Amino acid sequence: MSENYDLKYAYRALMILAPIAIAVMYTEAMLVPSLPTIAQDYNVNSATVSWVLTAYLISGVVANPIVGKLGDIYGKKRVLVYIMILYTIAVTLNGFAPNFTLFVIFRTIQGIGLGMFPLAFSLIREEFPPYLVPRAQGIVSAMFGIGSAISLPIAATVAQDLGWQYNYHFVIPFVILLTYLTAKYIRESRYTNPNTRIDYVGAGILGTSLALLVAGLSEAPTWGWTSFPFFATVFLGLGLFVSFIFYENKVQFPLMSVKLLKEKNVFAANLAAFVAGFGIFMAYQALSYLLELPSPVGFGFDILTTGLLMWPVSFMQIFGALTASRLIVRSGTKLVIVLASVILSVFYFFLSLIASAGSKAGIVNVILFSSLATLGAAMLNVVLINILTFSVDRRVLGVATGMNTVFRLIGGAFGPSVAGSLLSTFYTYMIYPMPVNGDIMYMPIQIPSDFAFQLTFLIASVAGLLMVIIGSMTRDIKINQGQKVG
Numbered sequence: 038m039s040e041n042y043d044l045k046y047a048y049r050a051l052m053i054l055a056p057i058a059i060a061v062m063y064t065e066a067m068l069v070p071s072l073p074t075i076a077q078d079y080n081v082n083s084a085t086v087s088w089v090l091t092a093y094l095i096s097g098v099v100a101n102p103i104v105g106k107l108g109d110i111y112g113k114k115r116v117l118v119y120i121m122i123l124y125t126i127a128v129t130l131n132g133f134a135p136n137f138t139l140f141v142i143f144r145t146i147q148g149i150g151l152g153m154f155p156l157a158f159s160l161i162r163e164e165f166p167p168y169l170v171p172r173a174q175g176i177v178s179a180m181f182g183i184g185s186a187i188s189l190p191i192a193a194t195v196a197q198d199l200g201w202q203y204n205y206h207f208v209i210p211f212v213i214l215l216t217y218l219t220a221k222y223i224r225e226s227r228y229t230n231p232n233t234r235i236d237y238v239g240a241g242i243l244g245t246s247l248a249l250l251v252a253g254l255s256e257a258p259t260w261g262w263t264s265f266p267f268f269a270t271v272f273l274g275l276g277l278f279v280s281f282i283f284y285e286n287k288v289q290f291p292l293m294s295v296k297l298l299k300e301k302n303v304f305a306a307n308l309a310a311f312v313a314g315f316g317i318f319m320a321y322q323a324l325s326y327l328l329e330l331p332s333p334v335g336f337g338f339d340i341l342t343t344g345l346l347m348w349p350v351s352f353m354q355i356f357g358a359l360t361a362s363r364l365i366v367r368s369g370t371k372l373v374i375v376l377a378s379v380i381l382s383v384f385y386f387f388l389s390l391i392a393s394a395g396s397k398a399g400i401v402n403v404i405l406f407s408s409l410a411t412l413g414a415a416m417l418n419v420v421l422i423n424i425l426t427f428s429v430d431r432r433v434l435g436v437a438t439g440m441n442t443v444f445r446l447i448g449g450a451f452g453p454s455v456a457g458s459l460l461s462t463f464y465t466y467m468i469y470p471m472p473v474n475g476d477i478m479y480m481p482i483q484i485p486s487d488f489a490f491q492l493t494f495l496i497a498s499v500a501g502l503l504m505v506i507i508g509s510m511t512r513d514i515k516i517n518q519g520q521k522v523g
Contacts, residue, residue: 062184096148104152124150175362193344314448357415382501
């Protein structure tokens with residue numbers, strides 16, 4: 038073991054940085070059971086409410102490479118503290134949003150906080166010897182599962198008894214505490230790269246292109262899939278994205294490094310992150326609707342029951358992250374990424390088969406297959422960050438991890454948008470009792486059809502299958518106590 042590593046401090050830092058993942062994941066998972074309720078409160082449909090997730094993720098896409106470079110230039114700890122302060126402000130504002138437009142705006146500000154993770158992962162990579170890095174990153178990734186596991190039942194109870202906005206109010210003190218601990222006890226990064234610049238123009242082009250693409254997909258059920266506004270918005274977004282790629286090839290300090298992407302493992306890890314984010318976020322939104330929609334399409338559960346039923350899904354994030362961190366050390370990265378992708382693909386495929394049967398499929402099967410699919414997703418998150426951090430020089434870790442997060446978030450931004458569009462495009466009508474002027478009247482309501490859920494989970498399964506191919510392309514990384522630091 039190298040004497041340059043202060044393991045006592047490293048584990049103390051891990052105890053501070055890991056709970057950041059709990060707090061952020063709690064704040065995000067607490068909205069999942071409430072998505073149908075948020076849509077009702079703000080009088081928007083399932084396609085439009087997907088902006089609750091996609092606006093947050095698009096903001097994260099634009100912010101992550103900027104935050105990663107700022108960390109490389111000015112110090113990862115310093116930038117991390119500033120981002121945590123901004124995140125705290127956004128969380129506070131979200132709890133008081135009076136309308137859907139402002140809520141999405143505040144969520145967009147909150148999305149900048151996703152830049153915390155590449156900085157935190159980079160700081161962990163610097164402080165631990167190579168053979169302990171997978172274990173440390175596995176612990177941090179497991180915190181995502183813990184955040185979801187405690188969020189779903191607690192947040193669902195709060196949302197049902199007090200309103201989903203109160204979940205934001207309750208999380209504020211914890212975010213403030215973590216910001217204080219990070220500022221006081223985390224050491225500044227030992228590795229900086231001041232000879233670089235921030236590509237703000239590239240960030241603007243990328244953010245605009247993604248916003249247009251997501252807007253086109255989200256509004257397609259309203260505009261029409263063959264309408265002029267849909268095609269105009271999507272083609273404009275695609276045109277800007279192509280322009281972004283050409284611009285990045287010419288600019289001196291690109292937002293996303295083409296040079297780094299030429300490394301096979303970096304390219305594969307980023308491509309897999311995109312596919313994983315797309316499949317996972319799309320299936321999550323569909324699952325919340327499937328549990329809460331009335332029978333015979335859904336199961337008709339309330340917010341609290343939905344949160345409790347999704348607890349096993351969150352637990353699998355913990356188990357999957359810890360399992361992957363051990364397998365990486367024993368068997369290398371290639372086996373883990375392929376195995377995780379197979380698990381994700383197979384069980385999302387099983388979900389696509391039973392989701393079409395609605396409540397007749399049995400809630401046990403839906404939760405079982407959802408949990409096992411999440412097991413694969415959790416393993417993927419751990420192995421991808423290890424493939425990346427062991428494939429690049431530590432002086433550009435901020436850029437590399439930020440870029441990886443960008444690809445995952447781009448996929449995550451498209452996932453809910455596609456899911457929302459499918460749920461709004463393929464629908465049926467049912468007669469449902471509704472209060473009208475003090476009386477109960479039976480009125481037809483529009484709800485997603487069985488086919489909408491079947492198609493959503495099937496697309497997520499195909500995404501997992503693509504990751505099997507991508508994973509087989511990677512260069513295997515063996516991690517042991519004698520490995521030199523890159």
